[in-house]
Amino acid sequence: MRLQDKTAIVTGGGSGFGAGIVRKFAAEGARVMVADLNGEAAQKMAAEVGGIACRVDVSNRVSVEAMADLARDAFGALDILVNNAGITHLPTLMEDVTEEAFDRVLAVNAKSVYLTARSFVPGMKQAGKGAILNVASTAGLSPRPKLNWYNASKGWMITATKTMAVELAPHGVRVNAICPVAGETPLLSRFMGEDTPEMREKFLSTIPIGRFSTPEDMGNAACFLCSDEAAMVTGVAMEVDGGRCI
DSSP states (O other): OTTTTOEEEEETTTSHHHHHHHHHHHHTTOEEEEEESSHHHHHHHHHHHTOEEEEOOTTOHHHHHHHHHHHHHHHSSOOEEEEOOOOOOOSOOGGGSOHHHHHHHHIIIIIHHHHHHHHHHHHHHHHTOEEEEEEOOGGGTSOOTTOHHHHHHHHHHHHHHHHHHHHHGGGTEEEEEEEEOOBSSTTHHHHHSSOOHHHHHHHHTTOTTOSOBOHHHHHHHHHHHHSGGGTTOOSOEEEESTTTTO
């Protein structure tokens, strides 16, 4: 019960890594808001863990502000914010990625962190405590060809994490990131371009531990970084990647 009586929001919490984080947080005693663009998935996951569901487009200011209002009504103060929602473009030569795809990737992966900070950082500063976790990627540390603008968005997130940590540390707010390698999530096929046994084998050959990241892996790492056990940890981009970045 490391998160006993803590309140938390997990964006993109309806599936994949986000769902793993939601389940772990709830098991450790947190009250969780499951926020997702897929409202049905958010409702299903919230029902599973006894949490609250919120349909949100994290790239839209009005939608994020509505999520913040719902959180204040439900929780009062927010202890933990997990910026997990993310998307990618298909593996494509950098110059062939459409402007629409570029804008969407940066809006969901980068602008969302700015928007949630606007909505939740003031309350955390006033309370003198809080933990923010940004779900980045090994792509931001060890980028692969043809995912250029996705890689860049996750590199942005890692830099944002570090600068947020420095600015918010005097206010008692910690900010960290986790960097998973690809896992069994809705984005896996988009990372690989095509989901075939051959592509999986090729991808797995780059991971020394020999398997993909799981939602449970992300939940365990997120729980530690957002708990009081990590009281001296801020500005970290933790690789949860089976050795992929070595």
